[in-house]
Amino acid sequence: MTKQMKRPELLAPAGTLEKLKTAIHYGADAVYIGGDAYGLRSRAGNFSFEEMAEGVAFAHERGAKVYVAANMVTHENNEIGAGEFFRTIRDIGIDAIIVSDPALMQIAAMDAPGLEIHLSTQQSAVNYETLNFWQEAGLTRCVLGREVSMAEVAEIRQNTTVEIEAFIHGAMCIAYSGRCVLSNHMSNRDANRGGCSQSCRWKYGLFDLPTAGNRELVGKGEEDEDIDEAFSMSAVDLSMIEHIPDIVENGIDSLKIEGRMKSIHYVSTVVNVYRKAIDSYLEDPENYELQQDWVDELWKVAQRELATGFFYGAPTENEQLFGERRRLPRYKFVGQVLAYDPETQMATIQQRNKFKVGDTVEFYGPGMRHHMETIEEIWDEVGENIDAAPHAMQVITMKVSQPVKPQDMIRKSLERTRRKAVQK
Ligand code: SF4
Known part of the structure; x- marks a missing residue:
């Protein structure tokens, strides 16, 4: 089998204009956003046309692209106004x-010719005949279903010329690529029209229903049989950081990070790590080595445990969160650098969560720059010496021991516990 070594696109989620700019600043080649309509993330902070225009200008100036998710399942009349919407965003x-x-x-094809169409993962495309079908229909890219294996990716790549996009990091659905009505049932919010309430991740009690049919089926007595431990049906998150060579060699064109609802702390961290890993591999594939530093960095923003999803076989019970979660490292995003004066070594910082004198914090920036700093003194906007920065978006200054740059982020560890990896 011929391996391909094309530079893939790193595609990041952007729920807001701030996240869009952060993702691109930290190295994303493209971002995907939602408009006010037709998307699957009705609660993700969608973009107005004005914000889209600003985001597109920012991205294009830096050679990055912007895609709009319009991947809802449209019931009758949901599509009203779509033609105008697509024309406007094309323009x-x-x-x-x-x-x-x-x-x-x-x-879109009829009312907004020239606007490229990508197939959403919601279509569960997991074989090359399907991809070829959509290519013939005029689509330029297909996002694979998350259920596809790496062996299938290789076969798909050999048999289609349409661009392939695949998720490499982020939350997984317990259902087949989001084809789920659990949320509809539990909270009357339609997962396929942007309202998923993540019902699979709620805590459930397990008990044996005392129906005649059920008793017969499971051979239990008349009494309910409660099982103490609460359980959820949540899948652990996907992380392919340990398999960058496989992804690139198998010719995936676009590596997608999940999470339009995630914070700038999350987006900057995950993009930073994958940018570094992809660039390191492409620069010198022969001597490429996974750095533990990259893996550790991803764990700092992990919300669940991490595993490789379906890429190397069906997930086992270790990749499902049926019971209590194992502990993960917890970090708090405390601020963002607005400016830095190299002469005085003073950094101007916008507070995002409370921090105080005496705290040890970590500064990080694009290119995986990071350093630790113990806060000795801080000053407020009028130059008053203060003990803490308790107010949201408060602007303070502090001295730093190493140079920092605007849009560098600051986080604080909340505990000393180390991650426990998923047992394979
Ligand atoms: S409830 Fe869970 S499985 Fe269903 S769509 Fe939402 S995240 Fe996916």
Whole structure:
């Protein structure tokens, strides 16, 4: 099998304009956002047309692209206004839309010619015939279903010329690529129209229903049999940081990070790590080695344990969160650097969470620059010496021992416990 070594795109989520700028600043080649309509993240802080225009200008100036997710399942009348919406975002300069419903694809093709269409993961494309079908229908890229294995990726790549996009990091659905009505049932919020309430991750009690049919089926007595421990049906998160060579060699064109609802702390950290890993591999594939530093960095923003999803075989019970979660390292995002004066070594910082004199914090920036700092003194905006920065978005200054740059981030460890890796 011929291996391919094309530079893949690193594609990051951007729920807001601030996240879009952060993702690109930290090295994303492209971002995906949501508009006010037709997306699957009705609660993700979607973009107005004005914000899209500003985001597109920012991205294009830096050689990055912006895609708009319009991947809802459209019931009758949901599609009203879609043609105008697609025309408007095409004219704004959006590089492509991500769509799963053929109705919206047809509307986009007819009403907004020239606007590229990518197939959403919601269509569960996991074989090359399917990808070829969508390519013939005029689509330029297909996002694979998360259920595809690396061996299947290799086969798909050999048999199609359409661009392939695959998730490499972030939350997994317990259902088949999001085809789930659990949220609809539990909270009356439609997961396929942007309302998923993550019901699979709630805590459930397990008990044996005392129905005649059930008793017969499981051979239990009349009494309910409660099981003490609460359980959820949540899957652990995906992380492919340990398999960058496999991803690149198998010709995936776009490496997608999940999470339009995630914070700038999360987006900057995850993009930073994958940017570094991809660039290191492409620079010198022969001598490439995974750095423990990159893995540790991802764990600092991990919300669940990390595993490789379906890429190397079906997930086992170790990749499901049925019971209590194992402890993860916890970090708090405390601020962002606004400016730095190299002469005085003073950094101007915007507070995002409370920090105080005496705290040890970590500064980090693009290129995986990071250093630790113990805060000795801080000053407020009028130059008053203060003990703590308790107010949201408060601007303070402090002396730092190493140079920092605008948009560097500051985090603080909340505990000393170390991660426990998923047992394989
Ligand atoms: S409830 Fe869980 S499985 Fe269902 S769509 Fe939401 S995240 Fe996916």
